[in-house]
Structures are given as structure tokens and as C-alpha cells.
Amino acid sequence: MALHGLLTLPISQVVISAACTCPPVTVGQPSRAHFVYSSPSANRKLILSSCSNNNPYTVAGAMQEVAAGEEEHELKLLGTWRGPFALRVRLALNFKGLSYEYQEEDLANKSKLLLESNPVNKKVPVLIHNGVPICESLAILEYVDEVYRGIGPCLLPADPYQRARARFWAAYIDNKLVAPWWKMFVGKTNKEKDEGRKQTLAAVEMLEGALGECSKGKTFFGGDNVGYIDVVLGGMVAWMLGTKALCGVELLHATKTPLLLGWMESFGGLEPAKVVLPEVDRLVEFAKMKRAQRTLI
């Protein structure tokens, strides 16, 4: 077992976290390091730290847990750099501090691996864990949270009511924000686009209220730390920022949605998010091109 301190990511504190119930203890001195666990038997690596964990415990404890489960950490993700569904999975893996292999898909020419891994929907994201594919982004998030319960921050809260509430808002984001956004963006008629715009704006307003309620005055839906709803909505950050350029509508306002604006700034500033969130200009150009071609985004 080897523990290496790497100096690649600017992470404010070295912390290694455990199950939701562990008392918070910060390990190591504040530095830019993160730790990678390397198995001596195979060249598998698992990044152990992440930036803002609520329940860190000791290095030794985490290392034991990792060593015990070391055979179960081969993760591969199929996605696209811009899709909100694959992005939320990458955000979750990054916030949990898990390393994974990422394969960019060409949706106009899907890989054999994608078609075989998701024969039902043929969509990304697909997470492949030791050769076993898991489909549907929200199901993947829950799977990752359960399988890697001992590693990184928990996405879903421990309390059943709060878990139900987090799932409620995740479904809301998919059905009432992402779907109408799409209608606004590619609607066939002006009437359809207009409907999409109204529904999207209504959803944003509703999410502003949800953020106030879930965060209890803190920054994130998860409170002080990023949780399930944060990563679900996180996949839409670049799209929300590009909405003005793509659809002529400003989704967020300093007066109407101050909490969401603050949320977006804080979330986008965190290292695990920064490394995957698409650049807005690039996304806007790409989306415009795809819309003109009427091909898959």
C-alpha cells in the first residue's frame, strides 16, 4: 500500500471522509495536495480526498476501508462534455473524490460499448463498474453514493424525509427545468418555444424557493456542502448561463433569484466542478451549430 501526495489539484484541505455518521476530523495540514491510493497488486488508483467534506475521519480508517474494497473500484463513464446528465455524474464522482476513466461519446456515431451497455435507451451517461453497466443519471448517482458510502461526502442526506425531498427536487429539475428548457431551445413553433420559456422561468423561481428551504441559509442545497440536488442542477449550470445567448432569455436575476445566483457562483468556483463544467462560449457555439443542423446534442 502506497500513499502519495500529489500536487495537481488546488485543494484547500486534505481530508478523508467516511460514512455520514462519523464525527468531523480534519486530517493533515491545509495544502494543495490530494492523496492517491495505489494498490501494489494492480495498477489501480483511487483518489481519496476532496475539497469540502463534512465528515472526514482518519487516513488510516479510510485506507483500511479502501484496501478492503480495492477490487471494486474500476469505474468507466461514457458521456459527452456538454450533456447535463453525464455532467452531473462527473460532478458527483469528482466531489466524492473517486477516480474514473472517462470516454467521450460521439452521439452521431455511438460506440459499440455504449450500444451494448445501454441497449434500451442507447443514451449517455452510462457508468461501468467492473464491467457492469448502470444507466440513467439519477440511478447512477444513487448507486455511486451507496457503493462508495465510505468515501468522500455523502450526496443524499441520512434522514429519510430529507432523502425523499432531495429525490423530489431532482425529479423536478429533470421534468420541470431540463425538459421545458429543451422545448424553449428547439421548439418547432414560436408557441412551443414560448411555452417552454414560461415553464423554464417558473421552474427557476420554484428552485429559488427550494434552495432557500433546503440550504437553511447556507450556500448549497446540501447546506454547507454540495449534495444530491447540487450535482443534479450542477449539470445545467453552463446551459443556464448560456440561455441568454441561445434563447434570448436571462434565467437568473439579482432581485428575483439572488440565492441561485450565489449558488451558481459558489458551485462553479469549487475545484471538482471547475474541472468538468463546460466553458459557456464553447457550449453556446456548439449548441447553435447543432440546432442549425437539427442533430443530436
Ligand SMILES: N[C@@H](CCC(=O)N[C@@H](CS)C(=O)NCC(=O)O)C(=O)O
Ligand atoms: N434520463 C436520462 C437522459 C439521458 C440523455 O438524454 N442523454 C442524451 C445526451 S444529453 C443522449 O444520450 N442522447 C442520445 C440519443 O438520444 O440518442 C438520464 O438521466 O440519464
Ligand SMILES: *[C@@H]1O[C@H](CO)[C@@H](O)[C@H](O)[C@H]1NC(C)=O
Ligand atoms: C465511428 O466510430 C468508429 C469508432 O467507434 C470509427 O472507427 C469511425 O471512423 C467513426 N465513423 C464516423 C463516420 O465518424
